[in-house]
Amino acid sequence: MGTSSAPGVRIRDLAPEDLDRGLLDSLDALRPASGADPGAVRRAYGEIRANPNHVVAVAIHDSRVVGTAALLVERKFIHGGGLAGHIEDVAVSAGHQGARIGTMLVEYLLDVARRRGCYRTTLDCEEGLVGFYTRMGFERRGVHMRVDHR
């Protein structure tokens, strides 16, 4: 791990200027996001930034955001009051897929989780991505289920 790279791409924590440099466009690969109300997005940014248990990584290429992924750190009662990491919303811009940027983003967040002392990190994915995450060291552990609220 940690040896993947895409030429000219750098991974770092989200910074305020990224909101205007393509963050939402990169999320469009996951779910339409770029049409969101700018005020709501700034409020979301403020709340995420104020939460020390929420880390958002971005992939930067030519000063633009071309990918993003998030890590939630959860304090548990189990595991002796240990920490668990949750990776969410891994997205790479349409024009940059296949360039190992997704791998770089996930490896970056796994490193954050490890340095913070998490005993494990989990994520949920479509069946078609199981091989991708297996190559990064993940193992299939169960079923992801969802209920929508109306």
Added chain:
Amino acid sequence: MGTSSAPGVRIRDLAPEDLDRGLLDSLDALRPASGADPGAVRRAYGEIRANPNHVVAVAIHDSRVVGTAALLVERKFIHGGGLAGHIEDVAVSAGHQGARIGTMLVEYLLDVARRRGCYRTTLDCEEGLVGFYTRMGFERRGVHMRVDHR
């Protein structure tokens, strides 16, 4: 939903006194927890309580904790800066399984998520519990994967 109940069992938010009333014993059903260092458990409680995005529910019977489940609320950039709920660590004490306490706990947290404005709530489970959660309105959405940190 919301109509399940077990006689004499009440669901409420975790309170400080629950740490000495069987919280860790109820988590033993999930993973050995009751042998944990009491100081670490109190520190975990302090941190969880201070986090407004982390809700722990307990099932109380005869003044004892007989079950627990947690909800993490995550602010997203997608969904217009919306909120997503994550249910974690649903556990019912060995002597109380089959009494609908798990259903009560999950319904309680779904209600919290709904009232907070979450657009969806997810959880991960073993294949054998898919039917249980389907009856509560959850749908299978993907694969849960995990990596352990050493």
